[in-house]
Amino acid sequence: MLHLRVVSPPEHTEAVVAELREHPGVAHVVFLPGAAIQPAGDVVEADVAREAADELISVLCSLGLDHTGAITLEQIDTALSDAADRAEESAPGDGADAVVWEELLARTGEESRFNATFMAFLAIACLLAAVGVITDSPVTLVGAMVVGPEFGPLAAIAVGLVRRRWDLVRRASLAIAIAFPLAMLITAGGTALGSAAGLFDASALRGEHEVDFVFDVGPWSLIVALLAGAAGMLSMTSAKSAALVGVFISVTTVPAAGYASIAAILGEWSRAVESLAQLVINLVGIVLAAAVVLLLRRATWTTTDSGRPLSNG
Structure with missing residues (x-):
């Protein structure tokens, strides 16, 4: 699993949250309105199956968040969660074979x-x-x-x-x-x-x-x-x-x-x-x-x- 953090301008936050909530390879979505100071905006966090990360980054970049906000990924060593297990099972492919190209x-x-x-x-x-x-x-x-x-x-x-x-x-x-x-x-x-x-x-x-x-x-x-x-x-x-x-x-x-x-x-x-x-x-x-x-x-x-x-x- 990877931990995804997005700093989003308020006008894009709804689309970001909707994408993360609907994607089967995502778990533990957290929304922190107005939490970001520089750049100013909302913070959205989630845990993402590795095999789903590349697709999600593509969507987030299409919103311009890599320019107007920020997109960061971190490796999660241990995740004890049924939701995380379901996300990894639902994501297409195998995590060991997945390529995160921006990473x-x-x-x-x-x-x-x-x-x-x-x-x-x-x-x-x-x-x-x-x-x-x-x-x-x-x-x-x-x-x-x-x-x-x-x-x-x-x-x-x-x-x-x-x-x-x-x-x-x-x-x-x-x-x-x-x-x-x-x-x-x-x-x-x-x-x-x-x-x-x-x-x-x-x-x-x-x-x-x-x-x-x-x-x-x-x-x-x-x-x-x-x-x-x-x-x-x-x-x-x-x-x-x-x-x-x-x-x-x-x-x-x-x-x-x-x-x-x-x-x-x-x-x-x-x-x-x-x-x-x-x-x-x-x-x-x-x-x-x-x-x-x-x-x-x-x-x-x-x-x-x-x-x-x-x-x-």
Whole structure:
């Protein structure tokens, strides 16, 4: 269930209340006349079955409430109510399969921004990957994959392409284009310091190692990236968010960036180039598969894009 709160100008409140009272996927409608101060108006609240949310948002946006008032949604973890149970049973479809498109746009828009926190996580992930490569530790590489925050902007690019939100595509692409080179420069600097301190040398990359899959480019690189991108987007558009952890562990983006940084500093240029190729294949594969998943779910679209500018948060 989702908790819906609407701030409505008085002239639209009757239509809002009527829509919520009549919809079978809605329970616990609350009307607070004149309760809103800024923007001024009435407050209407309700609990909504997830599979009914997209349709209701479409109706509310058609009244212009996203411009003259406000529409907010929150996840409800527990609802002990026969009325809520009836609403979920009456709403068409299954809650786990329902896509709330405005929620998806808001979420990917939030995760697409380049900021200090995003940069810090990516730099730390690349440094962890570098340590994993030098010590030949697959476990450390897995840790780097989990820490890496890159799936958010990649998902945002896919959403922007499918929904034709070019502002979202530009912002997410800029985040990736700036953050990865910076993280790799930081990793290269750390590698140079470690090498100068005598912690390791070029022999650390020579021979066969358990982490050689990082630069070993082949058809499986693309296959894994496509599967991970599809799983990640399915997770973001449904109620199965726990699957994202598996996506992070599957893709070889951060490890490839870390390996390329080390190889360049230690003069292993062929491995540096192969690692960069691995990085590009994974980035493109994830975006492509995520976009395909969204296109396949086109039949569930009920809301038109409001075209609202992305928050700078």
